[in-house]
Amino acid sequence: MTDIFGLLKGKPEDSDYEKKGVIVQGITGAYGSLHAKQMIAYGTNVVAGVTPGKGGQKFEDKVPIYNSMQEAVDATNAKISIVFVPAKFFLGAAKDALEAGIKLLVAIPEHVPVRDTMEALDLAKQKGAVIIGPNTPGIMIPELIKIGIMPPMPFKAGKIAVLSKSGTLLYEISDALTNAGFGQSITIGIGGDPVNGTRLIDAFDMVKDIPDLEGMVVVGEIGGDSEEMLAQKIIDSGFNKPTVAYIAGRAAPKEKRMGHAGAIVMGTYGSAESKVSMFNKANIPVAKRPAEVPVLLAGKMEKSD
Amino acid sequence: MQLLEFQAKELFREYGINLLDSISSTNIEEGRKHAKELGYPFVIKIQVPVGGRGKAGGIQKCQNDDEFEIKYPQVMDLTIKGEKARAILLEKMADIKKELYLSIFLNRSKRCYTIIASAEGGVEIESVKNQIIKEIGLGEVSDELAQEVAKEMGLEGKPAEGVVDTLKKLSKLTIEKEAELVEINPLAIMQDDTIMALDGKFVTDDNSNFRHPELEKYQEKSAIEEQAEKSGFSLVELDGDIAVVGNGAGLVMSTLDMLSDNGGKPACFLDVGGGATTESVYEALTLISKLDRVKGILVNLYGGIVKTTVVAEAFLKAYEDNLIDLPVFSRLKGTESEKATEMLQGSRTKIFSTVEEAINAAVMGVKN
Numbered sequence: 327m328t329d330i331f332g333l334l335k336g337k338p339e340d341s342d343y344e345k346k347g348v349i350v351q352g353i354t355g356a357y358g359s360l361h362a363k364q365m366i367a368y369g370t371n372v373v374a375g376v377t378p379g380k381g382g383q384k385f386e387d388k389v390p391i392y393n394s395m396q397e398a399v400d401a402t403n404a405k406i407s408i409v410f411v412p413a414k415f416f417l418g419a420a421k422d423a424l425e426a427g428i429k430l431l432v433a434i435p436e437h438v439p440v441r442d443t444m445e446a447l448d449l450a451k452q453k454g455a456v457i458i459g460p461n462t463p464g465i466m467i468p469e470l471i472k473i474g475i476m477p478p479m480p481f482k483a484g485k486i487a488v489l490s491k492s493g494t495l496l497y498e499i500s501d502a503l504t505n506a507g508f509g510q511s512i513t514i515g516i517g518g519d520p521v522n523g524t525r526l527i528d529a530f531d532m533v534k535d536i537p538d539l540e541g542m543v544v545v546g547e548i549g550g551d552s553e554e555m556l557a558q559k560i561i562d563s564g565f566n567k568p569t570v571a572y573i574a575g576r577a578a579p580k581e582k583r584m585g586h587a588g589a590i591v592m593g594t595y596g597s598a599e600s601k602v603s604m605f606n607k608a609n610i611p612v613a614k615r616p617a618e619v620p621v622l623l624a625g626k627m628e629k630s631d
Numbered sequence: 632m633q634l635l636e637f638q639a640k641e642l643f644r645e646y647g648i649n650l651l652d653s654i655s656s657t658n659i660e661e662g663r664k665h666a667k668e669l670g671y672p673f674v675i676k677i678q679v680p681v682g683g684r685g686k687a688g689g690i691q692k693c694q695n696d697d698e699f700e701i702k703y704p705q706v707m708d709l710t711i712k713g714e715k716a717r718a719i720l721l722e723k724m725a726d727i728k729k730e731l732y733l734s735i736f737l738n739r740s741k742r743c744y745t746i747i748a749s750a751e752g753g754v755e756i757e758s759v760k761n762q763i764i765k766e767i768g769l770g771e772v773s774d775e776l777a778q779e780v781a782k783e784m785g786l787e788g789k790p791a792e793g794v795v796d797t798l799k800k801l802s803k804l805t806i807e808k809e810a811e812l813v814e815i816n817p818l819a820i821m822q823d824d825t826i827m828a829l830d831g832k833f834v835t836d837d838n839s840n841f842r843h844p845e846l847e848k849y850q851e852k853s854a855i856e857e858q859a860e861k862s863g864f865s866l867v868e869l870d871g872d873i874a875v876v877g878n879g880a881g882l883v884m885s886t887l888d889m890l891s892d893n894g895g896k897p898a899c900f901l902d903v904g905g906g907a908t909t910e911s912v913y914e915a916l917t918l919i920s921k922l923d924r925v926k927g928i929l930v931n932l933y934g935g936i937v938k939t940t941v942v943a944e945a946f947l948k949a950y951e952d953n954l955i956d957l958p959v960f961s962r963l964k965g966t967e968s969e970k971a972t973e974m975l976q977g978s979r980t981k982i983f984s985t986v987e988e989a990i991n992a993a994v995m996g997v998k999n
Contacts, residue, residue, distance in 0.1 A: 414841055439839035440737060441809050444769060447742060492881020494933045501964075518880055520739045520811070520836075547881055550739040574884040577891035578867075578900070579713070581633070581681055585865040585880025585902040587838055588739070592812075593682070593757060615889055617987070 328456050330512070330532040333405060333430045334471055347373035347404035348473055349428070351395065351411060351419050353385050358410030361434075361475050362389070365408075368472040374398040376422075395419075395426040408432040408464065408473050416460060417442040424453045432473045433459030433523060437587070443521045450523065457523025461586065462515035463493035474515065484509015486623070487533035489526055490545035491516045491552075491586070495574060498616045499545055506620035511536055518586030520549070526556040534565055541568040541623055544610075548575030549588040549596040557604035568626035571605045572613045573598050632835045633680040637720045638849045639831030642808065646800045648815075649793075649827045653722035662703050665721050671695055677706045678718040682755065682832075687711045692724070713870075717851070725829060730817035731784065731794070732759045735770065735801055737811045737836075744770040744805065746798070750784040753817040772802035793826030794818070808846065809839040855921055862914045864903050871896025873993050874919045876912075877931040878903050886931040886986060895994040898925045912945035913954075920955050926997040927958050931986050934965030939982075943971040946980040960993035962986045 336343045348365070352358040353375025362385060366372050374392055375385045381393035392398040395407065407428045411419045413435040423431050424446070431450070438460040450457050458465050464474015468481035476493070480501035486508045490496035496515055503510065514529045516522050524532075526544065533539065546553040553573065560569065576598040578584045580591045591597045602612045611626065613619045634642075637655040644650055654665040655678065666673070677689030684690055689709050691702045707716050732752030738745040746765040747756070763783045765776065777798045781791040797818065805813050814832040821827055835846060852860070859866035865880060875890060875897045877883040883902045890897055899922060903911045912930075919925055932942060942963055949955045959980040963971060972982045983989040 413838065437838045439809060439842070440811065440836045441769065441839065444742060448769075490881075492879060492884075494877070494879025495881035495885060498882060498885075498933050498964075520737060521742050525740070525742075545881070547884060552740060555740055572885075574881045574888065576888045577897070578884055578887065579869065581712075582867050583837070583865075584867060584884050584900060587836075589880055589884065593755070614892065615987070616885060617985070 327531050328528070330456075331536070333456075334465070334467055342371070344470060345371040346406060346471070347371050347402050349374045349376060349395065349398050349402065349404045349407040351376045351407055351409045351423060353377055353389070353391060353410070354380055355410055359385070361410065364475075365472055368478055370471050370473060373402040373404050395422040395428065399426040399428065405429040406432070406473060408434065410434055413437040413439075413460075417446055420446040420457070421449060424449050424455050427453075429455045431455060431457045431523075432464050433457055433462060433517075434464065434475060436461040436518075438519065440519070440521050443519065443523070447521070447523055458514065459517040459519075459523055461519045462517035463496055465512070465514050467512050468510050476513075476515075480504060481513065482509040483511075485511050485538055485540035486543060487511055487536065487539060487541075488513040488543045488545065489516060489529045489533070490514070491518055491547050491588070492545060492574060495545050495572070495616060499543060499572060499619050502617055502620050503543065503623070506624065508541070508620055508623060511539060516552070518547070518588050520588040522552070526552040527559050530556055530559060534563070539567055541570070541627060543619055543623065544569065544571040546571060546573045546601055547586065547589050548573070548578055548584065548598050548601075549586070549590050551596065551600070553601040554604040557608040557610065560608045560610065566630070568623060568630050569610045570613060570619055570622045570626060571610050572616060572619055573601050632837055632850065634833040634835070634849050635678040635680060635717055636676065636831050637678055637718060639813075639833035640828070642804060642833060643828055643831055646804045648797055648800050649825060651723045651725055651827060651829065653720050655718045655720045657718050659703050659707070662719055662721065663699070666696070666699050669721055669723060672724045673721050674724060675699075675702050675706050676720040676722060677709055677711065677716045678720055679711050679714040679716060681712045681714050684711060725819060725827065726822045727819045727829075728822055728824070729820040731820065732756070732816050733794070733798060733801065733818045734812065734814035734816070735767070735805045735810070736814070738766065741766055743768050746772070746780060748780050748784055748794075748798075750786070756814075756816070767802070770802055770806040772799055774799070789824040790820045790826060793820070793824070797826055797828070808843060809836045810834060811836050855918055859901070859918055862911070862918075864901060864915065864918070866918065867900040868922070869897045869899055870924070871898045872924055872926040872997050874898045874901065874922065874925045874928045875931070876901045876903065876915050876919070876928060878933060882931060882933055886929065886990075889986065890929060890990050890993070893990050893994050895929075895990065895997075898922055909941050909945045909948070912942050913948055916945065916949040916955050925957060927960060927993050928955070929989060929993045930959060930961040930963070931989065932961075932963050932965065934963065938967050939963040939965045939971035940967045940974060943974045943980070946975060947978060950978055958996050960989045960996060962989040
């Protein structure tokens, strides 16, 4: 099982405790540079960037740029990278990172072909590495480290884990949680693709044993059956922290892709009804609106007291 | 994208999968010509990218000219699950001994390709009994595995050989064209024990389109969908009267749900992508202005970094340019929202601080 906090924070005896190095792949692109700056401003320790052909330059006069991930890893010993390259170059960038020893790869690009994702996942498995995404907003421990594209405002440090397939809904619901006094211990964007490097069940494994975890929020959407699998896993594992879910796409027509490559109902497979009924079976209330999530969570907490 | 049956069969033919003779047409004049070439009896099959055609009357046997003249237009006029006929396929009648089921699909939760086979095909997959399920990684099927599947289906001799051959070709097709799903249902054992694909379903991974220019001819997009794609938007047309616009697929779906819960009828799903700029919002309004049925526009933007004044500018410009003459009900989360509200005073755009308020106003607004 992945020790995600070990990767993101490290141990108190580490010299780089709570400032683990992050390499930005595609740091000189418009999107990569914008978010590299935002991550640095948030406090993330961006130690290097990679753009083939631009090695030797510096990003913002500070962060060294390398031609390859091998060079960047050799120079910094970083174990985390975030990828901003165009979708068709994702597989190449991911291989470059995993071969160089990256253990946590955050894959931002949308529209990565499924076959490329699966190939990258095969390699990650061989190397004992974790991929978050593709098509994810990223992962963060609020007020400590942000590896992603999320705006900082909705998030506040706290004790609720938020797992989400959608980016903007992650912001929306975290915002509602924060306003209701529920800070977040960690937020993990699963991504909106059909095949996810880290599925909801994997993300659940990452957060379920956080010592001071007080609750969990799952933001799902139509398509696939990862919400159903998660609900089953919660039942099987006896996880008893207050948990609330939200599912987007109840009103979506069948057999149409709703923006995300993975958001499609085929027959009954992937339908909102199926997900809601599995969560109900796991005794997890499903909010009708994002704003209802903190209300239901507070209700759950009262009951568990 | 889900291909039509005749398009899937074009690919099957290219990969050497056995098929009955068939010809597709888009009007009855063409159809008459094909009827002569093919000869009676044959089956008239509606071409729509959804299942359940048989139940809806979209597949009709045809014995002679008189039946043809009645049934061809009947089938052509059908709408199945909101989909009108794209074409009509005439296919020779088959003398079937047994109907099987065979598919290879992208197994999302297991993150690999998976075979489903059954000796009891011809019904919808949910009702297919005795399913044989094999996980096959990135889609490769060995001789041994194909033989095992045929054996587990209870087949021997010539039919078994036919299934092995078909399965291997199906695997090659899946891998080379990067399909999310390839399904043959039914796959028939004919009276002479040959194996034939009587139907075909093929779903592409649209994200791999750039590697498959050969599939481009199957892309079927309305002018407005094409324009949306060019702008980097996702658009799904729906049949209500309130256009729903937002940033991020999840947020727009969520807005659609809440609108429907409150009795509103969405006219479209329009996701302008992560950020929101004056240009992208103006572009979204341009697209919506081309949908006649729209009576109001509901905008839900969660702009973390986005300045709402930038969005307000887009609305003002759209009215100024006479691009739209519709009320806009907008919830803009972001910075400078007070200034944005001020800017929009006196215009037909109303800003609300919560999406619930914007939705209620939109539902009331289009009633009047």
